[in-house]
Amino acid sequence: MKLVPLFLLLIVSCGNPFGAKGKLLFRDITGEEREALKARELKAQNDRLQFLKDKKAAADEIVRFGNEGFTALKPLLTKKCFDCHDANTQLRFYARIFPGINPLKQHQVRGLKALDFSGGYPLKAQGNPPQLALLKALKDAVSDKSMPLRIYTAVYRKRKLFEEDQKAILAWVNPLISMIEEYTEKYEATTNPEALAKNLLETRCFRCHANGNANGNFGNMENTSELLKSRFVDTEHPEKSKMLSEIESGSMPPSRRQRFTSEEFQLVRDWLILEAGKPR
Ligand code: HEC
Ligand code: HEC
Structure with a gap:
């Protein structure tokens, strides 16, 4: 490490041995160069602003698409999912008695922790997991038709997920997942x-x-x-x-x-x- 100052001294006293432009450091900067530097700084600033603007627009677009799709699906979700996944749904009286042991009430309690549709999009759940996590869970549950719970559709047969329901939900969830993944890739990528x-x-x-x-x-x-x-x-x-x-x-x-x-x-x-x- 002691060699470094010595080396620098050598460069300063002899001119830069690495190139013909060795004297560049020691003359006054020209007006032209000053302008070029300023322009460069301005461009960097503009690029940064544009990046933030694009990022905001992409985030807004995700929320817009999320909301629009949710609104379109709401009748379907209300019918087939809200009994267990909507904080505002009041269960029928026979589901409310003996809440500590009533299986219907327990389904709702557990269901709400896993996913709560009451706020529309962005989706809610206990502990505020990332949207990507919830959307992927939704995609899995719908693709596998593991929801609504079998014990529930055994009673309410018409509340099963039919193929067209599956298609409708996936036509919302899949593009939304891609949009969020692209957003992360473009605006929040990390290699750490x-x-x-x-x-x-x-x-x-x-x-x-x-x-x-x-x-x-x-x-x-x-x-x-x-x-x-x-x-x-x-x-x-x-x-x-x-x-x-x-x-x-x-x-x-x-x-x-x-x-x-x-x-x-x-x-x-x-x-x-x-x-x-x-x-x-
Ligand atoms: C009868 C109650 C009930 C109905 C109706 C119901 N769910 Fe669920 N849901 C649950 C419960 C309970 C859980 C908690 C996970 C568990 O314990 O299996 C859950 C969990 C989930 C999860 C998270 C799964 C996971 O991997 O953690 C998703 C996604 C989901 N439900 C989607 C839906 C959708 C979509 C509908 C409507 C088509 C629906 N559910 C209808 C009770 C229900
Ligand atoms: C959809 C919910 C869900 C997700 C997501 C999930 N787990 Fe689990 N995990 C469970 C459940 C339910 C159990 C308890 C029952 C069981 O062992 O299957 C469990 C149990 C465990 C256990 C204890 C196993 C034991 O032998 O007692 C470990 C460790 C664990 N999970 C790790 C993870 C890790 C790491 C991840 C993420 C990579 C993860 N889990 C994601 C639901 C989940």
Whole structure:
């Protein structure tokens, strides 16, 4: 390192040995150059403003498309989903008595935690999971026809999802998912491995294991120190943690459509190993 000042001194005293323009540093800047610099700065500023404008327009367009589609689907959702997924729906009296043990009431309580349509778009759920997580859950449930609950459609046969319902919902959910993914790619892209790993956990685990959700008694994933204390993480041998083996084996997340690729798994694994090694 001591060589650096010496080297600089050499350049200053002898002129830049790397090129003919060595003297550039030592003469006054011309008016022309000053103008060029100013123009460059102005352009950078304009580009930045344009970027923010485009970003805002893209975000607005997502909300507009989300709302428009939701409004069009509302009659269908009201009929087939709102009994369990709308905070404003008042259940019939026989569903309201003995709320602690009434299965109908319990369906509504659990259903509302997982997804609440009462605010339209953006969708709501316990713990405010990202829209992408909720939309993908919706896509899975509708594609697999796992909703409405079988126990419910056994009674209300006409409230099953028929093929045209499935098509109508997917014609809204699929483009919305693409729009959000394109938005993230264009305006919020990151190559930081830590951010990437956290994004993966946030979109694929948090709605069931964080911010008040604790399926299988596994919660608080949003808080890394709590996560490291959980019995699903082995801080001595983080690579052997249950949390990782559940992902690697494909048991978690439960939806097969949301399984991790090996690159995605590697990101989360490296992140957990790094975090477990940090002093706390
Ligand atoms: C009879 C009540 C009931 C009805 C009707 C119902 N759901 Fe559900 N839904 C639930 C419950 C309960 C859950 C919570 C997850 C669980 O425990 O299986 C849930 C969870 C979900 C989830 C999240 C799934 C996940 O992976 O966590 C989605 C998405 C969903 N429902 C969509 C719908 C849609 C769309 C409709 C209408 C077509 C609908 N549901 C109708 C009870 C219902
Ligand atoms: C749709 C909800 C849902 C999502 C999303 C989800 N899980 Fe789970 N998870 C559950 C449920 C329900 C259980 C408890 C029942 C079971 O083990 O299947 C569970 C259990 C677990 C357990 C405990 C297993 C045990 O042996 O007790 C771990 C660890 C876990 N999940 C990790 C994850 C990770 C990591 C992610 C994200 C990559 C994730 N889960 C995403 C619903 C979910």
